[in-house]
Amino acid sequence: MNETQQPGFAEISNLFLRNGCLHSPAELHGDLCGQLCAGRQPALDAWLIQSIQFMEAEQLDSSNSKVELAELLETTTSGLQDEELGFSLLIADEDYSLNERMQTLLEWCEGFLSALADNQQFKEGALSEELKEAIEDLEQIASVSEAIDDDEQNEQDFFAVSEYVRMTAMMLYTECNPGTPDVMADQSGAALQ
Template identity: 40%
Template sequence: MTPEINPEAINFEMVANLLVSENVQVVSPAELHGLLVGQLASGARLQADIWLRTACELMELAQLEHETSKIGLLGLYQQTLGQLEGADLDLSLLLPDDDYGLSQRVEALGRWCQGFMTGFGYQGKQTDASLSAESQEALQDLSQIAQVASEVEEDEESEADFAQLEEYVRMAALMLFSECNTPDEKAPPAPQLH
């Protein structure tokens, strides 16, 4: 019997465990989530098999070995799309929590931004010329954050700076999603868990 996964409660640890179960070492949960958010922000809506194939490409896998991995990735898709489309701007970046050191969280935010830039560019629908100046600037900022060095001082000031940077990234992703996704576009339904 396949264990149930609540698609509203998928977090960094769950995706990290999924990657371990699939023996994936080339991608982090943050980068995988960034890729997904980038694709959705660019206007993409993926059928279940295409999302799983895209995730496998990033993870350098021919296919997923475990049914729970498929369920988890489809749940991540549903959860993320729901957060992006929600009216309350509650997108949660899939990053390690405060139990991790600040350097690890900074590195994860950089990898999330790398994934986002890959996902946003993956669709090829949006060109810089088609975006507002504010969105173009946000993409440039995300590109720079993707290059961030993870060696940081572990102090309160650095923690505050990180919190501001994380919030900026979150709001930039929501702004790009809002600009590139019009409500009247006909999109395929979100992948469903069975």
């Protein structure tokens, strides 16, 4: 995988705040991942424009913001292509409450599903049955609305759900972008060794 590390949730949240945006960066990242899974790789300039529009800003506050958004595009793309399953969701980390982390996961799913809904391939159902079911699962995850207690069982459940979402995105990318590394084949091959 590329040696550049994906900017963290707090870092991109700060970028949003510097640019006067109160939206969640998780939703923007989910949308980007949905576009990439659908085979729509945005050029850097198009990605920057899309990000500015999402933030409802007139322009970015600094060249640092452009660099951070460019890194997010680059690391997300390389993460989805990573044979070693290095892709990560841009959601709140352990520094946030479980409810806040769950909320950002829901926002990520909403952005992801929105990008997929804009693509004819997904409307026509040209996916494997496994991925059709996984997308239905993501729709259910995105519709969760109740608060959850900060306890060990819910923490484990959150980890399992977020890992399921992460793997679904990687599997979808692999299925819809032939010629990229086969995530599932690499994973099953590693299990045999």
